Amino acid sequence: MQRSVNAGILGVGMAVPERVMTNADLEKIVDTTDEWIRTRTGIRERRISSPDETSSTLGAEASRRALAHARVPAEELDMIICATATGDYIWPATACLIQQAIGAKRATAYDITAACSGFVYGLATASAYIQSGQARRVLVVGAETLSKMVNWEDRATCVLFGDGAGAAVLGPCAPDEGVLSSATGSDGGGFEMIILPAGGTKIPITPEVLEQKLNRIFMRGSEVYKFAVKIMGDVCLDALCKANLTPADVSLFIPHQANTRIIEAAASRMGLPPEKVFINLDRYGNTSAASIPIGLTEAVTEGRVKRGDVLVFVGFGAGLTWGANVVRWSRD
Ligand SMILES: CC(C)(COP(=O)(O)OP(=O)(O)OC[C@H]1O[C@@H](n2cnc3c(N)ncnc32)[C@H](O)[C@@H]1OP(=O)(O)O)[C@@H](O)C(=O)NCCC(=O)NCCS
Numbered sequence: 001m002q003r004s005v006n007a008g009i010l011g012v013g014m015a016v017p018e019r020v021m022t023n024a025d026l027e028k029i030v031d032t033t034d035e036w037i038r039t040r041t042g043i044r045e046r047r048i049s050s051p052d053e054t055s056s057t058l059g060a061e062a063s064r065r066a067l068a069h070a071r072v073p074a075e076e077l078d079m080i081i082c083a084t085a086t087g088d089y090i091w092p093a094t095a096c097l098i099q100q101a102i103g104a105k106r107a108t109a110y111d112i113t114a115a116c117s118g119f120v121y122g123l124a125t126a127s128a129y130i131q132s133g134q135a136r137r138v139l140v141v142g143a144e145t146l147s148k149m150v151n152w153e154d155r156a157t158c159v160l161f162g163d164g165a166g167a168a169v170l171g172p173c174a175p176d177e178g179v180l181s182s183a184t185g186s187d188g189g190g191f192e193m194i195i196l197p198a199g200g201t202k203i204p205i206t207p208e209v210l211e212q213k214l215n216r217i218f219m220r221g222s223e224v225y226k227f228a229v230k231i232m233g234d235v236c237l238d239a240l241c242k243a244n245l246t247p248a249d250v251s252l253f254i255p256h257q258a259n260t261r262i263i264e265a266a267a268s269r270m271g272l273p274p275e276k277v278f279i280n281l282d283r284y285g286n287t288s289a290a291s292i293p294i295g296l297t298e299a300v301t302e303g304r305v306k307r308g309d310v311l312v313f314v315g316f317g318a319g320l321t322w323g324a325n326v327v328r329w330s331r332d
Contacts, residue, residue, distance in 0.1 A: 083118025166293025
């Protein structure tokens with residue numbers, strides 16, 4: 001009889017652009033203040049990609065680091081799942097560009113379009129492939145260059161986002177470790193709340209479209225805020241329940257980094273003390289699908305994660321989409 005397995009995270013890595021843009025820098029571009037940005041969002045600075053840096057180049061670098069951390073050669077990968085809302089092209093998939101860059105010749109590569117929930121969806125998918133025995137080594141990447149898609153004249157959105165990538169290598173582990181559960185959901189009824197309206201088949205690019213900046217991120221911020229505050233807590237509790245755990249079992253909460261106030265509301269809903277909540281959006285802003293793997297990589301590097309710890313990842317974003325994973329850390 002085949003022994004049941006879970007999918008464990010074997011290694012993690014991240015890559016962010018060198019260029020730092022502070023709130024003071026933004027004060028020179030749009031009508032905003034450091035004080036407004038800090039108090040409303042928690043963000044102090046973010047990283048901005050150079051013209052040569054794309055989601056695939058950052059994603060490939062994060063992937064190389066994750067593979068080195070996992071001690072897994074790229075040739076062993078069966079699958080690459082890239083979560084991105086800012087792919088190099090509409091198609092082909094950014095995952096294929098990463099595959100080529102890292103030399104993962106055997107891997108099936110494709111993208112997930114779930115915006116800021118993309119990494120959580122990717123982890124749920126990778127875990128299902130590994131549990132079913134259809135794949136042994138899966139790379140999940142969250143890679144974004146949102147700075148190339150924001151409207152730099154819209155102060156309500158351009159202050160929020162940043163660029164970066166994070167990656168995780170997954171492989172079989174014992175059934176009581178690794179990804180214990182995932183809970184995901186979507187509501188297409190809210191598709192217009194965060195949207196990149198033009199550039200697809202519905203609104204092709206024309207000079208008028210460019211003039212109106214419809215090829216840039218549009219967001220109804222306060223509606224997204226209300227949705228996020230409710231859904232983050234709900235989906236975490238759902239995922240914990242599926243894993244037969246409670247918030248008291250959580251060692252470290254690594255949420256999507258969109259807004260400190262949203263994170264604090266979710267943490268308080270679960271009764272988590274501040275030391276169990278990972279926050280780095282003060283340094284990176286909202287990096288969409290990259291924020292959770294960047295947070296996880298930093299938490300691991302800082303020694304905040306040890307074998308047996310229960311980690312909760314949660315994301316929400318355009319779609320609308322949301323999801324959470326519960327992971328028992330399986331690395332020494
Ligand atoms: C975007 C967000 C920080 C705005 O905070 P808010 O408290 O809801 O602020 P509002 O949108 O109600 O705007 C309040 C005022 O600040 C102004 N404002 C917006 N952006 C500003 C900025 N960068 N600097 C200064 N003032 C700003 C607005 O114009 C508005 O002014 P008004 O009252 O004169 O009309 C908040 O709604 C948010 O974080 N939403 C969730 C966004 C998110 O997570 N998106 C990503 C999903 S993955």
